[in-house]
Amino acid sequence: MSSSPAKSPLTAILGASLAAIGASVCCVLPLVLVLLGISGAWIANLTALDAWRPWFSAATLACLGWAYWSLYGPSSRCRADGECVDPSVLRRRRRWLWIATVVIALLLLFPYYIPWFL
Template identity: 40%
Template sequence: MIGPSPVSNPTTSRTGLSFALGGLSAGLLASACCILPLAFALAGISGAWIARLTALAPYQPYFLTLAAVSIALGYWRYRRSEAAACLPGSLCASPVYRNSTRWILLAASLIAASAAAVDVYGQLNL
């Protein structure tokens, strides 16, 4: 047989989405100290609990690292499953699955990059 073998295992075809959701979660946690309170305030959501989100600031580098690793692995799995032939009717062949994975990875990348940029900008202007 010439070329890659078809992907038929549903757990291997879901790993790209799992990494994408992991990157999105870690990106949101990384932005919890700085960007998330501002986003809540702009959305009209307020409360005393928002001030407690700054307690996550010491953990931001760990969350950013976790987000970067998850996003990189998600992109790798996304591109790898794109190059591999999928069985018709399998999860990796679904355009909805592929588009949602791509958009989640893009959103996670933007959130993690903005959290890192705010952190770097804040250190430069001290």
């Protein structure tokens, strides 16, 4: 059995992470900048990105769906040419996908749960 991957979800996970950051930049970035001691009137301009949040959220969910399909779909274990993934590698990739999903969910839901803390 070969240990080379049948499909790598890395591109999908990175795309989902970047889209989640884009979806939460209107809310997370100003808070992080203020916590770092960086302030200014220009920080208020970051809220203009709030209109893009639904698009970034949709891109995040699409990329996560792609990552889950590549790791749990019918061709996740073996390719058409017969080359298969080592089960321990597949298990490790699935674990990292679930960890990334939790972090991405926290970023996507940030605008909804942060008022509880403020």
